[in-house]
Amino acid sequence: MGAKTLYPDFDDLPKVEGQPQGCAWGLFDKNGAKDIYGTLNFISPETVKAAAAEVEHGVPVSLNWALNAIKFPLGHRQAPVHTPFALPSDMGIKGLHGFDDSLNFNTQYSSQWDSLCHVTHSHSGETYNGFVPTVEKLSSTSTSTKDENEALLPTIDRWHARGGLVARGVLIDWKRYAEEVKGEKSWHPMNGYKITVGNLEEAAKHFGVEFKAGDVLLVRTGMTNVMENPTPEDFAKMAEAKMAGVEGSERTARWVWNKRFAAVAGDSAAFEAFEYSKDTGLELVLHKYLLTMFGMSIGELWDLDGLSEACKKTGKYSFLLTSAPLNHPGLVASPPNATAVL
Numbered sequence: 088m089g090a091k092t093l094y095p096d097f098d099d100l101p102k103v104e105g106q107p108q109g110c111a112w113g114l115f116d117k118n119g120a121k122d123i124y125g126t127l128n129f130i131s132p133e134t135v136k137a138a139a140a141e142v143e144h145g146v147p148v149s150l151n152w153a154l155n156a157i158k159f160p161l162g163h164r165q166a167p168v169h170t171p172f173a174l175p176s177d178m179g180i181k182g183l184h185g186f187d188d189s190l191n192f193n194t195q196y197s198s199q200w201d202s203l204c205h206v207t208h209s210h211s212g213e214t215y216n217g218f219v220p221t222v223e224k225l226s227s228t229s230t231s232t233k234d235e236n237e238a239l240l241p242t243i244d245r246w247h248a249r250g251g252l253v254a255r256g257v258l259i260d261w262k263r264y265a266e267e268v269k270g271e272k273s274w275h276p277m278n279g280y281k282i283t284v285g286n287l288e289e290a291a292k293h294f295g296v297e298f299k300a301g302d303v304l305l306v307r308t309g310m311t312n313v314m315e316n317p318t319p320e321d322f323a324k325m326a327e328a329k330m331a332g333v334e335g336s337e338r339t340a341r342w343v344w345n346k347r348f349a350a351v352a353g354d355s356a357a358f359e360a361f362e363y364s365k366d367t368g369l370e371l372v373l374h375k376y377l378l379t380m381f382g383m384s385i386g387e388l389w390d391l392d393g394l395s396e397a398c399k400k401t402g403k404y405s406f407l408l409t410s411a412p413l414n415h416p417g418l419v420a421s422p423p424n425a426t427a428v429l
Contacts, residue, residue, distance in 0.1 A: 089300050090129040090131070090134075090301055091347050094347070096344070096345050097109050097340070097344045097345055098341070100344075101113070105211075106380065109340060109344065109380055109381075110380045111344075111380060111381050112215070112380075113216070115128045115382070121239070122382070123239055124246075125203055125215055125381060125382015125384070126349050126350065126382055126383040127246070127249060127349055129301045129348070129349045130254050130349045131301065134255065134299075134300070137299075138301075141405055142428050143429065144401050145428070145429075146401065147426055147427070147428045148394045148426065148428075148429070149425075150198070150389045150393075150426065150427055151198045151389075151423060151424060152197045152198040152311050152315075152388055152389065152390040153315075154192055154422070155197075156197055156311065156315045157196065157314055157315070158315075159317070164193040164195055165193050165196070167192035167193075169188060169189075169190050170190075170191075171188040172186065172188065172189075194413070194418065194419065195420045197388055198387075198388050198389050198423055199387050199388060199420045199423065200352075200386050200412055200420060200422075201384055201385045201386075201387065201419075202241060202242050202243035203215040203216075203242075203382050204218070204220040204225065204240055204419050205374075206371075206375065206378045206379055207379065208379065214241070214378070214379050215380075215381075218239075218241060224240055227417055241382065242417050242418050242419065243412045243418045243420060244413065244414050244415055244418045244421070246410075251409065251411040251412070252303070252349075252409065252410040252411075253407075253408070253409050254301055254303050254408050255405060255406070255407065255408065256305055256406050256408030257298065257304060257404060258294075258296075258391065258398055258404045258406075259290050259291060259296065259305065259306045259404075260307045260399075261286070261308055262274060263307070263395060263399070264290045264294070268293060275331075276330065276354075277324040277327070278324070278329065279329030279361075281331075281332070281334035282308075282331070282360065283334045283338075283339070284334070287333070294398075295402075296405060298346050298348075300346070300347035301347065301349050302346070303349055303350045303351070303352065303408050304350075305389065305391060305394070306333055306352075306353040306355075306358070307353065307354050307392075307394075308330075308354055309392075310330065310354045310355040310356065311388060311390055311391070314356075314388075328361075328362065330361055330362075331355060332355040332357060332358055332359045333351075333353070333373065335359040335360060335361065335370070335372035336372055337372070337376070339372075339373060340372070340377065340381075343373075343376075343377065343383070349383075350383055350384045351385055352386025352389050352423070353386065353387065353391070354389050354390065354392075355388070357371060357387060358373065358385050358386070359373040359374070373385070386423055394406075397427075398429070406429045407428040407429075408425065408426070408428075409428075410423045410425040411424045
C-alpha cells in the first residue's frame with residue numbers, strides 16, 4: 088500500500104482541535120512518539136528504488152546557488168564572510184604547509200531548506216505537530232535522537248537520521264513554458280504572477296511529467312538569474328516587492344497534499360508568489376499550510392537554470408534527487424547540498 092492510499096486526502100484529514108482543515112498533526116506519530124519528519128514519511132524504500140531508476144543519461148546537476156551570489160543587502164540576512172588562513176608553522180608536521188578557512192553565513196542567504204521550525208503560529212508559538220521552538224531549545228548542542236520526546240524539535244539536521252533526502256524529483260520549468268509555449272517574451276520573475284494548480288498541471292502535461300507520491304516538486308521562475316545579475320530595471324521591480332511563484336491558497340495546499348509530495352522547492356525567494364503591502368503586510372499562505380500544518384519543508388533560491396538546460400536537452404523532466412543538509416543540531420534552515428541526476 089503506497090502513500091497515496093495509506094494516508095487520507097486533504098478534506099478527509101482528521102480534525103485537529105484549534106486548527107483549520109488540512110492539519111496533519113499526529114498523522115505520522117508512531118508508538119506514542121511525536122513525528123518530526125512530516126511529509127518525508129511519504130518517501131519509502133520503494134520510492135527510493137524507483138527514484139534511482141530515473142537515472143538514464145548519467146548527467147548530474149548541482150542545484151546549489153553560490154552562497155555569495157547575491158551582491159546587494161538582504162535585510163537581516165548577512166552575506167557570507169569567508170576567511171582563509173595559513174596553517175601555523177609550529178604544528179609539528181614536518182615538511183607540510185597548507186591552509187584552513189572559516190565561513191560565517193546566514194543559512195537562508197542563498198539556496199536553502201526551510202525546516203519545520205521556521206514558521207510558527209503567532210498566537211501559540213506552535214509549529215508542525217504542536218512543537219514549540221524557542222531560541223534556548225534551538226541552541227541545544229545535543230545530537231541525540233533519543234532525547235525525551237519533549238526535547239526533540241523538527242529541525243533540518245534531523246534528516247540525517249533518515250539518511251538525508253533521496254527521492255524522485257520533477258521540474259516544472261514555468262519560465263521556459265511561459266516564454267516558449269505561452270509566448271510571454273516579457274516574462275519576469277518579479278511580476279508577482281501566481282502559478283495556479285491549473286498552470287502546474289498544463290505545464291506538467293507539456294513536459295511529460297507524471298506526478299507520483301513521494302516526489303519532490305521543483306518550480307522554476309528564473310528568479311536566481313535576475314537576483315545574481317540585476318539591471319536597473321530589475322532593481323525597480325524589486326522595489327515593488329512582488330515576486331512570481333506558486334499561488335498561495337488553500338486550493339494549492341489541497342493539491343500539494345493530495346499529490347503526496349515529500350517536499351517542494353523553487354528558485355524564487357519564497358516558493359509561493361507574494362506581494363508586499365504597507366497596509367496588509369505580507370501573507371505567506373503556503374508557508375503556514377506546508378511547514379506548520381503538513382510538515383513539508385520548502386526549498387527556496389535553488390539554482391535551477393542548469394537543470395532547466397539538462398532537462399530540455401534530454402527531454403526528461405524527472406530525475407533522482409539527493410539532498411544532505413548541514414548536520415549541526417538545532418538548524419532552522421540549511422543549504423540543501425542538492426544534486427539532480429538525469
